[in-house]
Amino acid sequence: LLHRHRLFGPWTTAEFVVQSGYVIANLVLISFNASSVTMASLCAGRLALFNMIPLFLSPDLAFLADSLGLSLRVFRKVHCSSGVMTMMMTLVHGGLAILLAVVLSAQFLRRMLYEAFLRIHQALAILAASLICRHLLTIPDFPRLYLYVYASVASCLNISYLALILYRNVSVGKPFPRAYLLSHGGSTRIIVDLPRALQIDAGQYINLWIWAPEMSFWACMQSHPFTVASWSPVRQATLELFVKSRRGLTSKMPLVSGLECLAFFSGPHGPRIDVSDYKSAIMVASDYGIVAMLPFLQKFVHGYKFFTGRICRIHIIWHV
Secondary structure, eight states: OBOOOSSSOOBOHHHHHHHHHHHHHHHHHHHHTOSSHHHHHHHHHHHHHHHTTTTSSOSOHHHHHHHHTOOHHHHHHHHHHHHHHHHHHHGGGTOHHHHHHHHTTSHHHHHHTHHHHHHHHHHHHHHHHHHHHHHHHTOTTOOHHHHHHHHHHHHHHHHHHHHHHHHHHOOTTSOOOEEEEEEETTEEEEEEEEEEEEOOOTTOEEEEEEOOTTTOSGGGGOOEEEEBOOOOSSOEEEEEEEEEOOSTHHHHGGGGTTOEEEEEEEEEESOOOOOTTOSEEEEEEEGGGHHHHHHHHHHHHHHHHTTSOOOOEEEEEEEO
16 A cells, blocks of 8 residues: 655555554544543543553563564554554653653654664653553542553563563683674675574574674664574574674674673564475565575575475576
């Protein structure tokens, strides 16, 4: 329905219908009992709480998307839609923190403030959550059980998330993960040694944090998603990542080629795609996008060689 644009899209017809239905449902609910301005304001507050449910479950959207069996792209749309609708419903309550969080989510602002965007967004979310809790606890007849149930679910999710990160990054008797940066031209190859071997499927990615004050102070406060360029039928103890130098952190990586540093990661994130029944495959990539295709090529070749797949023809279109 709407092709990719630098500010909006792409939107498919199905996405437009779902989003329209979501907006209409909220408008119908807020106007159903709007016998007065006070009632409309009260209804808007309740709808804001309902729309807020997916926003504060976990700070890592990739973890939530994996837990719900959704792709990160789909869950980001859910998160964005919930945030915008929550902002609209909380305007009558003076939701300044939520308003700022949504405004700073605009794509053009994300590009301008890429390095600081995520931390500002999370800080505003924490501020909004604390203000909302204080507001709700001052309402005498508010059923606090709902708040306690939501807090318990969110706590369990985040405890599981942190436990999974610790399990994959910490192993008794083995060093923490190490990252090695090797730059060539405008790209950087990152080799990550893991304390525990990890099974990673083609097309999956990790969120990587590196301790590299040599690049910048802010580099130690960021995590970035990188597609894993290596694939193996068995668990991998070493991961290969390829990074194209752009702005911010990645632009500084070629300056510290040969650097060895401490690293932590979360993941792997993303769906596992079963390609064993594919007989023909067409791969389309541009520039460094070919890196994301390499694990699929390795998987196809392995399946053809060891008779675990049915692939017969592979066509690659690579625009350089």
